[in-house]
Amino acid sequence: MIESLLVANRGEIARRIIRTAKRLGIRAIAVHSEADAGLPFVTEADEAVCVGPANPAQSYRNVEAILAAAKSTGAQAIHPGYGFLSENADFARTVEASGLIWVGPRADAITAMGDKINARNLMAAAGVPVAPGTTDPAADLDAAVAAAAEIGYPVMVKAAAGGGGMGMGVATDETALRTEYDKVRSFAERMFGDGSVLIERYFPRVRHVEVQILGLADGRVVALGERECSVQRRNQKLVEESPSPAVSPELRERFLAAAVRAGEAVGYRNAGTVECLLDPATNEFFFLEMNTRLQVEHPVTELVYGVDLVEEQLRVAAGLAPTFDPDALAPRGHAIELRINAEDPKRFLPGPGAIKTWVEPTGEGVRVDSGYIEGNTVTPFYDSLMAKLIVSGATRAEAIARAKGAVAAFELAGPKNNLPFFAELLENEEFLSGDYDTGIVSRMR
Template sequence: MFNKILIANRGEIAVRIIRAARELGVGTVAIYSTADRDALHVHLADEAICVGPARSTESYLNMNNILSAAVATGAQAIHPGFGFLSENSKFARLCEEMNIKFIGPSAKVMDMMGDKINARAEMIKAGVPVTPGSEGEVHTTDEAVKIAEEIGYPIMLKASAGGGGKGIRKVNNVEELVPAFEAAQAEAQAAFGNGAMFIERMIFPARHIEVQILGDSHGNVIHLGERDCSLQRNNQKVLEESPSVAIGHTLREAITSAAVKAAAHVGYENAGTIEFLLDESSGNFYFMEMNTRVQVEHPVTEFVSGVDIVKEQIRVANGNALSVKQEDVTFSGHAIECRINAENPKFNFAPSPGKITNLFLPSGGVGLRVDSAMYSGYSIPPYYDSMIAKVIVHGENRFEALMKMQRALMEFDVEGVITNVDFQLELISDPHVVAGDYDTSFLGNVFLPEYQKEI
């Protein structure tokens, strides 16, 4: 096993990785920006090294500084977490060149599956269903108009190198297409340095279903079930659960088998997620994209499967075979995760950085977990993502999980900054959510209009 790994991230995911490594007996190195000097991950790691100023481009995205930190501290591997450099094939390739193990898939596979157009082509080869759409990159509005006419409206414009909801636009008709394409392309260029787009027919209404997969260097690929991530705002997930109430045994077998087939086709190693859109009316599902990293919502899968995904990542990167086979994986109960953000839902979810003057995190009972890097007296910097915690619950059934989440959110208390805790409590208590009657349009088209009336 590795003696020491460097965590190329911050916040709750850095804390999560440090804890998993410590339980495996592996030493840890934290990196931090000048703005994160007092962050929890810095205090918890065995060693910590500053890699630059507050701006991400000069610190958490600074490949040279991060690799230099790994060499200086003698780290044998780098865990990228999610976000930042986690899906950057150039960084993975540099790690390979410097004989530092990147805890994730190879740069080659990342290129294959991280680019949505390449991924789509590979899935067609693998026999995994994909939505009707463009066969390659789309660079001009003239191309976009022609393709949209062929596949039919409504369509989705997506950045080829996209992620995090950037460079995505829904287009209902030809009048909306040109301005939407130009806006999405500009956003993609600014966010990813790549303005290439592609077009898909919009599956609506739909469920956003993703399947957690694990692969190793010994040819083993397994799945850990599905997550329902349909509750989204501006293409960003807000709440996730596992299993999905929209899926029965037959469909579950089909969609998880497709995910395993997809991962095996590309020789995938480490943790990854295959994302699908499900048309509930027909029961058809379509490949959307693959995330070649650990997901924010991985804890719900850990609760229902009993498998520690982050520990498996480290073991697999070390060359070990997966600790479980598919026949060993059993699913128990129901799990839900709510993302807690430092933001103000009453003012269009504006970020709310500041100093935490008092903090009480929910606890007590079996099946409750809070992943966070917060502590009383900590100042949330304004430079990074607004997520400050994840509340994850597990119950014997969905009703118990819902009630446990309501209880947990009622106890959650943060003073000094504004959070979305009350918003999440209202969402988890909504009759439609309680009944499992929602799709990707529910939060934006149904829940938010009613919520905003009450403000």
């Protein structure tokens, strides 16, 4: 097993990785910005190194500073968490070229899945269902208009290099397409340095369902069930649950088989997620993207399958067999995750600030993965996620009941937060029925 691990991230995911590392007897090393010096992940690590000022480009995305920290602390491996450098193929190559172990997929898999058009084409060739769309970037507006006419409106205009719900727009006709194309292209150039645009069929009523895969050290790819991620605002997830209430045993079998084929098509190793859109009217699903990293919502899979995905990542990186039997994977019970963000519960606009009160709920089936404690300050420099409230039970109804109690018991004052939204959601008939889609939040608002 790896003996020393540098965590190239911050907040709750850094704290989460450090927790598993220390349980396994691995020396855990944190890197942090000047703004994060007082956060729990820094104090809980065995060693911590400041890698720059608050600006992520000068700290958490500062490759030279992170590698220097790894060298000075004698780190053997680097875990990137999610976000920041986690899906940066050049960083993965640089880590390995420096003689360190990269806790993630191979750089060529990151590259293959990083471009949405290339990923679509690879998946189609592997027999994974893809939505009707362009097989090459829409080079200009005329090409986009021609593609949309062939596909049929409405269409989704997507940044080919985007991810995580960023760089997307919907066009219901040619006039809207002309506006959205320019908007998405300029956003993509600014955010990703690549203005390539993909045109794809848009489904007005759709569910977002993803499959957790793990590429093992022996070359096999296994699937650890699906997660329902349809409670979203601005294409960003707020709630995830596993198993999906929309997925029958027969549909689950098709989902998992397609996800394994997707991983095998790129020789996938380590943890990854195959994201899909599910048309509830037809039970057809289509490949959306592959996230070549650990997901924010990984805890619901851990609770349903009884595994520690961070430990499994470390074992794969070290060339070790998994702790579980890949031929005997079976879900047990139900789990739900609520993302506790520093944002107002109505318009979901960021609301950072000093945390005056922070009391986490406890009890059977309640887990909190948090990045903050009372007295910390949520700054405006990073994502608004403060904590993940994860609940589990023998049934979906029991998990929801525990979620209601946990939301009511979570004492949080200072920054704006979305706990009131979750209290509302957990009483919403559409959500309670399990028959909901990605439009549920807009209908609540």
